[in-house]
C-alpha cells in the first residue's frame with residue numbers, strides 16, 4: 001500500500017495530480033515562455049476557475065505569489081504605512097506580526113496561548129491601525145476562527161482593511177469576500193499541489209490603499225500596482241511557477257466538477273470519524289478545549305504518554321500523520337483533513353487510531 005500523507009502541508013497530492021503532470025509535460029508547460037499567448041490562456045483559465053470555485057467577486061484582483069509567508073510580507077508592505085493589528089493564537093499568526101515588526105511597522109497584537117480562543121471584546125485595536133490581520137485556521141494550534149466574528153470586526157472598523165490567512169482552510173472555508181479585503185492561501189495544503197505558489201485575493205479598497213501609500217513606503221517587484229499591471233494580461237512581473245499555475249487550474253476544474261458543497265460535507269464527515277475515535281479513547285484528547293473552534297481541516301490531538309510511538313506505529317501502516325508543532329512536537333499528533341484525503345483514507349486512519357489507542 002502506498003503511503004497516505006495526513007501531514008498538514010505539504011500533504012497528500014490531489015488524486016488527479018499525476019495525470020495532470022503528464023499532460024503538463026506533453027504540452028511543454030515548463031518550457032514555453034511566460035510572455036506568450038499559450039501561457040496567458042492557461043493562466044486565464046486558472047484565474048477563471050478560482051473565481052468560479054471560490055466565488056471571488058469580479059472587482060477583486062487575483063495575484064500569484066510564491067508562498068503564504070511571502071503573502072504576509074507583501075500585504076504589510078502594500079497596505080501599512082505605520083500600524084498593523086494582529087490577532088495571534090499560534091505560530092503562523094505570530095509570524096505575520098513579526099513580519100510587520102521586521103518591516104519597521106508598529107505591529108500591535110492581541111495574543112492568546114496555543115489552543116485558546118479570542119475574546120474579541122479584549123482586542124484593543126488602536127484608531128491608527130490601518131490593517132487587521134487574522135489567521136482563519138491556526139495550523140500550529142488547531143483553532144479555526146468563526147467567520148461571522150471576523151466579519152463583525154469589519155462592521156465595527158469599516159475604515160480599516162481586514163486580511164485573512166486561509167492557507168490551511170481553503171477551499172473548505174466558505175468566504176464572503178465582500179466582508180474582507182485581503183485573503184490568501186498557498187497550494188500545498190488544501191489544494192493538494194506541490195509547494196511554491198500562493199494565491200492572493202485583494203479588494204478594490206486594498207489596491208487603492210497600496211496606490212495611495214506607494215511613495216511613502218518600500219514596495220518592490222510584487223507591489224500590488226505592478227502585480228495588477230501584469231495580471232491584466234494574465235501574467236506576473238517575474239517568471240512564475242508555471243507548472244503549479246497549470247496544475248491549480250486543473251484541480252479547480254476537478255473540484256468544480258465534484259462540487260465544493262460535497263467536498264465540504266465530506267470534510268465534516270471525515271472529521272467526525274476521527275472525533276468518534278477520540279471520544280472512545282482514554283489516550284486521545286482534542287487540544288482545543290472549546291468545541292466550537294476545533295479546526296475541521298487540521299485536527300490536533302494530545303496523546304497521553306507522548307505522540308512519538310503512535311506516530312511511528314501509524315507510519316508502519318503507511319499512515320503518515322504530523323507531529324505537534326514546535327514545542328508540542330512530542331505531545332501531539334496533527335492530522336490534515338484536506339480534499340485530497342478520501343473518506344476511505346480516513347476510515348483506515350480512524351480504524352488504526354482506534355486499534356493503537358484503545359489497548
Ligand SMILES: *Cc1c(COP(=O)(O)O)cnc(C)c1O
Pocket residue numbers: 009066067068069070092135137138139165166167168186198
Ligand atoms: C503553512 C502556513 C503558512 C505558510 O505558508 P508557506 O506557503 O509555507 O509560506 C501560513 N499560514 C498558515 C496558517 C499556514 O498553515
